[in-house]
Amino acid sequence: MSGKADVWQGTLALMVLKTLDTLGPLHGYGIARRIEQTSGDLLAVNYGTLYPALLKLEQEGYISSEWGVSDNNRKAKYYKLTRAGRKQLDREARDWEQTTAILARFLARGEGQS
Amino acid sequence: MRRLRAWLLRLAGVFGKGRRERELAEEMQSHLQMHIDDNVRAGMNGEEARRQALIKLGGVEATKEIYRERRGLPVLETFLQDLRFGARMLWKNRGFTAVVVLLMALGIGANTAMFSVVNAVLLKPLAYNDPDRIVTLASLWTKDGDHGQVSAPDFHDWHDQSTAFEAMAYWDTSVTAGPAAGYVHATHVTPEFFRVFRVEPIVGREFATEEAKPGGTGAVMISSAYSASHFGGNSNALGHTARMAGRTLDVVGVLPPGFGFPDKTDIWYPANSFEPETESRSAHNYLVVGRLKQGVTPEQAQTQMTAIGTRLTEKYPDSNQGKNVAVTRVRDEMVSNFRLTVWVMLAAVGVVLLIACANLANMLLAKAVARTREIAIRAAVGASRGRIVRQLATESILMALLAGAVGVLLALWGSRVLMALAPADMPRLSETGIDASVLLFAFGISLLASLLCALARALQALRVDLNKSLKQGTSRSVGGSVADRMRSALVVAEIALSVVLLAGAGLLMKSFLALQNVALGFRSERVLVMSASVPASDLNSARHATRFYKELLADVETLPGVLSAGATMAPPGHTASDGGYWINFLPKELNVSAPQAVFSVVAPGTFATLGIPLKRGRDFNDGDTYDTPFAAVVNEALAKAAFPGKDPIGHSLYCGLDSMNPMKIVGVVGDVRQHGPAQPPSPEIYMAFQQHPLPATDLSVLVRTSFEPSALSEALRGKVHKLSADVPVKFTTMEASLTENVAGPRFRTLLLGIFAGLAVCLAMAGVYGVMSYVVGQRANEIGLRMALGANPGDVLRLVLRQAAVLTGTGLVIGLAGAAGVTQLLTSVLFGVKATDPLTYVAVVALLALVALVASYIPARRAMRFDPMVALRYE
Numbered sequence: 001m002s003g004k005a006d007v008w009q010g011t012l013a014l015m016v017l018k019t020l021d022t023l024g025p026l027h028g029y030g031i032a033r034r035i036e037q038t039s040g041d042l043l044a045v046n047y048g049t050l051y052p053a054l055l056k057l058e059q060e061g062y063i064s065s066e067w068g069v070s071d072n073n074r075k076a077k078y079y080k081l082t083r084a085g086r087k088q089l090d091r092e093a094r095d096w097e098q099t100t101a102i103l104a105r106f107l108a109r110g111e112g113q114s
Numbered sequence: 115m116r117r118l119r120a121w122l123l124r125l126a127g128v129f130g131k132g133r134r135e136r137e138l139a140e141e142m143q144s145h146l147q148m149h150i151d152d153n154v155r156a157g158m159n160g161e162e163a164r165r166q167a168l169i170k171l172g173g174v175e176a177t178k179e180i181y182r183e184r185r186g187l188p189v190l191e192t193f194l195q196d197l198r199f200g201a202r203m204l205w206k207n208r209g210f211t212a213v214v215v216l217l218m219a220l221g222i223g224a225n226t227a228m229f230s231v232v233n234a235v236l237l238k239p240l241a242y243n244d245p246d247r248i249v250t251l252a253s254l255w256t257k258d259g260d261h262g263q264v265s266a267p268d269f270h271d272w273h274d275q276s277t278a279f280e281a282m283a284y285w286d287t288s289v290t291a292g293p294a295a296g297y298v299h300a301t302h303v304t305p306e307f308f309r310v311f312r313v314e315p316i317v318g319r320e321f322a323t324e325e326a327k328p329g330g331t332g333a334v335m336i337s338s339a340y341s342a343s344h345f346g347g348n349s350n351a352l353g354h355t356a357r358m359a360g361r362t363l364d365v366v367g368v369l370p371p372g373f374g375f376p377d378k379t380d381i382w383y384p385a386n387s388f389e390p391e392t393e394s395r396s397a398h399n400y401l402v403v404g405r406l407k408q409g410v411t412p413e414q415a416q417t418q419m420t421a422i423g424t425r426l427t428e429k430y431p432d433s434n435q436g437k438n439v440a441v442t443r444v445r446d447e448m449v450s451n452f453r454l455t456v457w458v459m460l461a462a463v464g465v466v467l468l469i470a471c472a473n474l475a476n477m478l479l480a481k482a483v484a485r486t487r488e489i490a491i492r493a494a495v496g497a498s499r500g501r502i503v504r505q506l507a508t509e510s511i512l513m514a515l516l517a518g519a520v521g522v523l524l525a526l527w528g529s530r531v532l533m534a535l536a537p538a539d540m541p542r543l544s545e546t547g548i549d550a551s552v553l554l555f556a557f558g559i560s561l562l563a564s565l566l567c568a569l570a571r572a573l574q575a576l577r578v579d580l581n582k583s584l585k586q587g588t589s590r591s592v593g594g595s596v597a598d599r600m601r602s603a604l605v606v607a608e609i610a611l612s613v614v615l616l617a618g619a620g621l622l623m624k625s626f627l628a629l630q631n632v633a634l635g636f637r638s639e640r641v642l643v644m645s646a647s648v649p650a651s652d653l654n655s656a657r658h659a660t661r662f663y664k665e666l667l668a669d670v671e672t673l674p675g676v677l678s679a680g681a682t683m684a685p686p687g688h689t690a691s692d693g694g695y696w697i698n699f700l701p702k703e704l705n706v707s708a709p710q711a712v713f714s715v716v717a718p719g720t721f722a723t724l725g726i727p728l729k730r731g732r733d734f735n736d737g738d739t740y741d742t743p744f745a746a747v748v749n750e751a752l753a754k755a756a757f758p759g760k761d762p763i764g765h766s767l768y769c770g771l772d773s774m775n776p777m778k779i780v781g782v783v784g785d786v787r788q789h790g791p792a793q794p795p796s797p798e799i800y801m802a803f804q805q806h807p808l809p810a811t812d813l814s815v816l817v818r819t820s821f822e823p824s825a826l827s828e829a830l831r832g833k834v835h836k837l838s839a840d841v842p843v844k845f846t847t848m849e850a851s852l853t854e855n856v857a858g859p860r861f862r863t864l865l866l867g868i869f870a871g872l873a874v875c876l877a878m879a880g881v882y883g884v885m886s887y888v889v890g891q892r893a894n895e896i897g898l899r900m901a902l903g904a905n906p907g908d909v910l911r912l913v914l915r916q917a918a919v920l921t922g923t924g925l926v927i928g929l930a931g932a933a934g935v936t937q938l939l940t941s942v943l944f945g946v947k948a949t950d951p952l953t954y955v956a957v958v959a960l961l962a963l964v965a966l967v968a969s970y971i972p973a974r975r976a977m978r979f980d981p982m983v984a985l986r987y988e
Contacts, residue, residue: 028141029148046172047142052184059120059184072151076144077137 012045012053014096017089020063020081027068027076028054054079062088124185138181142174192501196508203509204516210481211513214474218517218563221467223524224869226548226556228463230529231536232456233555234546240445241372243312249412250447251282251402251419254440261440263398265433266391268426269304272402272439275422278415280407283307284385284400287376288647288812297647297842298340300381302389307382310405311375315367317341317348325366326384328391333383334363338371340380356381357649357840361388376401394770395433396694396708403444416441432701448541454942455862462618462869465611467559469876471566472604472611476883478510478567479601507568514564522548522556535864537857598891601884606924608880609965612873613928613957614935619863619870620953621936621946626863628945629856635786635795636686637725641848642823643685644815644830648841656807657740662837663803663813664736667717669833675820680720681803681813683713685848686786687855690714691809695769695799697756700776711752711797712788713771715810718802721747721783723818724848731763731781738802745802746777749785752797769799772808777801790855792944816848823847862942874964881968885917889972893979901981909977917969925958932957 012035019034020026026034031054032045057063062085068078081089146167153163204211239245251272252261264272264284273282283304305326308314315335325333334356338348345351348368355362363383374380385391385400392399406415416439423438442450449456482489489502497505529546536543648659663681670679684690694708718734721727729750738745746767753762766776777799785795803810819826827845834843853860889896896909904912936948946953 027144027148029145032145033152044170046170047145047174047177048172048180051138051142051177052180055181055184056120059123060117061119070144070148072148074144074147074151075140076148077141 011096012049013057014089014092016053016057016079017062017081017085017092020079021086021089025068025078025080027070027078029076031079057085061085125190134185135178138178142177146171192504193508196505197512199505200509200512204512207481210477211516214477214513215517215520217470218474218514218560218567219520219524221470222518222521222556222560222563223528224463224872225460225467225559226521226525226552227528227532228460229555230525230546230548230552231532231543232460233549233552234544235452235456235540235542236449237551238542238545240542242375245445246443247280247406247408248310248444249404249406249415250442250444251404252440252442253398254423254438256436256438261442264400264402265395265398266386266393266400267395268434268437269400269402271426272419272422275425276415276418278407278410278418279404281306281309282402282404283310284402285376286385286400287379297645297844298381299377299379300334300383301376301379302383302385304385307403308369310403311373312405313369313373316370318352318365318367320367321384322366326387328386330384330387332361332363332387333366335367335369335382336365337369337374337378337380339374339378341368361649392770395430397770398693399691404441412441412443451858452537452540454938455858458618458938458942459862459865459869462615462866465615466869466872466876467563468566469608469611469873469880471563472608473876473880473883474563475567475569476601476604476880479604480883480887482506507565510564510568511561514560514567517563518556518560521560522553525552525556532865536861538854539857598888601887602920605877605880605884605920606927608873608877609921609924609961610928610931612870612877612961613925614932615866615870615873616957616961617928617932617936617953618939619866620957621939621943621948621950622859622863622866624946624950624953625943626856626859629791629859632787632791632945634686634791634852635726635784638686638848638852640819640821640823641723642817642819642826642830643846643848643851644817644827644834644843645812645846646815646834646841646843647812648838650808650811653807656811659811660740660804660807662841663717663810663815666815666833666837667719669837670815670817670830673826673829673833675826677818677820678719678723679815679817680723681717681815682720683715683803683809683813684788685814685816685851686724686788687790687851689788691771692796693770695752695756695767695797697768698766700768700774709755709797711748711769711799713769713799713801713809715771715801715803715806715813716747717813720800720816723816724786725818726786727784729782729784730761731779733781734800734802739804740807742805744775744777744805745780747781747783747800748779749783749795749798749800751785751795752799753782755797767799771801772806775805777805792859859942859944874961877961878964878968881917881921881965882971884920885913885969885972886975888916889913889976892976896976897979897981897983900979906977909979910973913973913976914966914969917965917973921962921965925961928961929954929958 015035016031019031023034028050032050035045036043058065062082063079064082065077065079068076070076149167150163153166242248253264255262269284283306285301285303285307287299287301308320321333325331336351341348341351345354351365351368354365356365419439419441427434492502526548533543533546648662650656650659667679667681670676689712691713692710693713695711696708718736721733734745748762762779762782765779767779768774768776787795788798817826824847831843834841940948
């Protein structure tokens with residue numbers, strides 16, 4: 001609508017994990033804002049993509065959640081990276097870097113084939 | 115791993131939904147609030163901040179839906195939802211549900227009960243070690259394929275020349291006196307008998323060589339049951355003794371609980387130890403069992419035994435001509451008489467279930483038509499066809515499970531009824547019960563039945579035209595033609611199946627009546643039968659035993675109300691011995707093949723007591739003693755076979771019952787059906803009991819009375835005890851034992867009759883249901899016709915014509931089916947052919963009448979329609 005791209009699921013999970021790794025325990029709203037900011041507001045994160053992704057990660061044991069109170073005294077559910085989540089983050093990040101590197105090389109037109 | 119964990123959590127997510135739902139709502143609410151707070155901080159006013167946040171975040175409900183799907187397992191949830199909804203629907207229509215469940219439960223219960231019998235009698239493995247390797251070996255009479263008992267010399271040759279068997283033994287039963295002069299089943303067996311069954315004594319040991327050899331000392335082994343009832347437990351049994359054939363024998367071993375082959379044997383003792391075996395190759399007195407070696411099939415064993423049998427025929431043509439060997443798995447041998455009966459009954463009760471299902475399908479179809487609007491609405495708001503069918507199927511399955519549960523309860527009771535009705539000699543009947551395989555069967559047929567019922571309904575539901583059904587009211591059928599055709603087809607099927615069952619029942623009934631009306635050759639009314647066994651081990655004690663009978667008979671005749679008395683080795687309906695006989699000349703070679711006859715030993719007065727007419731000559735009398743020339747009486751069948759056109763009186767007769775002494779024929783008597791009513795009389799030789807003391811130790815005393823015969827039993831028992839305390843006796847009446855003779859046919863006839871009756875009732879209900887429905891559907895048309903001048907007679911004809919088409923189609927299909935299926939019954943029919951036209955005519959007439967009655971009631975209703983009502987309705 002506003003030219004902002006929706007995030008696709010696989011990368012969203014990675015972004016969530018990275019966000020939690022960088023900022024520590026955070027609520028859903030915080031995660032969404034952080035992702036949007038980091039993307040330079042190129043990405044839009046709404047409920048429909050965020051919460052199912054959080055649920056999936058929690059079911060898979062990469063994050064855990066508990067209720068807490070936010071800075072401005074609102075009750076919110078805080079998500080936290082688990083040890084398995086940290087490992088998964090490393091693995092996914094590595095995979096992603098590899099993928100992007102390959103794609104980058106692929107897209108860099110010219111003679112650069114090694 | 116991760117996947118599994120997620121899956122399990124999702125499974126858990128199916129439950130405790132309320133709390134999770136609240137949490138999600140709260141979480142999203144807080145998310146929204148934070149967003150609004152930020153927007154406000156960024157300078158928007160409250161209203162604008164909220165609007166922007168809502169736009170940004172998208173549809174809350176849609177998110178919740180995605181979230182829910184991710185949280186739980188949609189398939190399972192749908193199923194649970196269907197289940198809940200189904201249960202609600204069933205509860206809402208309690209009356210309808212109760213009728214359907216009960217009807218189905220009846221069908222399932224009857225089937226399960228019948229199957230529990232099939233399971234016990236035919237399917238369950240025998241409780242022996244490796245039972246498939248246990249076989250029986252019998253003399254095979256190649257002329258007619260009959261299996262018969264085996265002679266001792268044949269057995270020894272089979273045993274010594276074959277290599278297919280790990281062990282082979284012969285056995286023969288006798289009765290013996292327990293401590294209280296009660297009947298005990300005793301069996302004498304050759305040494306390898308227990309190895310055939312792989313049983314070992316749990317206490318004590320097997321027979322020692324000394325005890326088992328010919329002329330040996332003898333000993334007994336007893337069953338656990340006998341040990342418990344007579345010696346108060348296994349440990350006490352050893353050191354006790356048992357009285358066998360007039361001798362006192364040591365108890366040397368107790369066999370494990372549950373072992374009692376053959377039948378319910380309590381005492382086993384060595385064959386050919388103190389009771390010498392018969393040495394003639396023509397005296398077929400023994401039954402043979404064997405255990406196949408590992409890896410040898412019965413077919414291979416049969417091949418080998420056939421070769422041995424052929425060799426024996428070549429070597430001993432006189433005695434073994436036309437005789438070979440038959441190897442049969444012991445289980446097949448045990449149930450051979452009942453296999454067909456039991457399968458036919460299971461098939462019959464299955465047909466009843468089918469008919470019940472057809473009825474149920476019809477009821478459900480009617481219900482489905484009433485629910486057409488509901489289904490159409492569901493389809494309109496987006497339910498897929500699959501989803502609707504699944505919903506309907508869930509309801510059916512729920513109903514089937516209920517019915518299955520009720521059915522199993524009914525079967526618990528039903529199998530007991532069956533056990534009471536079944537012939538007492540049906541093997542393993544007592545093992546009947548509800549076990550895992552029976553439950554599995556009940557579950558299986560419940561599902562099958564429900565699927566059958568649901569199928570019609572689902573097919574119908576799928577054809578519903580959405581637009582039409584939403585527009586129309588419920589009072590008129592929608593998607594009608596499909597449902598109508600289905601209902602008609604179901605009723606036709608019901609009638610056709612009923613024809614098959616009814617034809618089968620009719621044939622059996624006719625055959626049973628024919629059996630009852632066969633002239634048996636003797637008069638059975640008011641004859642008391644007392645089986646007695648006098649202990650004897652050799653000729654001397656046996657001669658002593660005959661004196662017992664002589665004195666007893668003289669004594670009995672003095673009792674008030676006794677018209678006459680006699681005694682016989684084998685009362686009509688049973689045969690104890692048979693074999694070859696020779697006229698006027700005994701060949702040098704003893705083992706000579708010869709015409710066969712039934713042997714019986716009788717006391718004077720037996721023919722008069724049984725009402726067997728004396729055709730020529732005289733009956734035996736007290737003068738026919740061991741020291742006078744032997745006498746014989748033959749029946750007419752033998753006279754006709756051996757002396758065509760001549761007078762048999764005065765000729766000599768030889769047979770190897772116990773001695774080869776010549777017997778002079780002194781009389782001819784009428785034929786008796788020795789093998790029961792279904793088989794024609796065989797030639798028979800009656801011998802004087804005092805002249806054949808060894809076979810005459812076990813006799814049935816027959817007393818004809820002028821009053822109810824069983825009233826005499828106590829007086830008779832008193833007489834016996836006065837003469838000897840050592841003689842076990844048991845009582846029955848001739849009539850009762852004849853009833854026992856036709857127990858098999860009676861069981862078949864009764865059961866199939868009940869099933870056919872059920873089928874007819876169900877078919878009647880089916881026709882009634884469909885015709886009522888049809889009349890309801892055509893109410894307007896009929897009203898219109900009447901308004902235009904049709905009289906009630908026309909209306910009646912209109913309705914009945916439709917019923918007649920249905921019934922006629924069903925009858926024709928059913929007749930074709932019955933003609934094929936009843937062929938299966940051929941072997942159990944007596945005096946009636948499977949194609950008996952009279953039976954078929956009666957069946958058709960009965961069903962046509964039933965259908966007429968069933969459709970007459972709705973037709974009468976149609977006649978009374980008020981044309982005005984119909985017109986106004988339009």
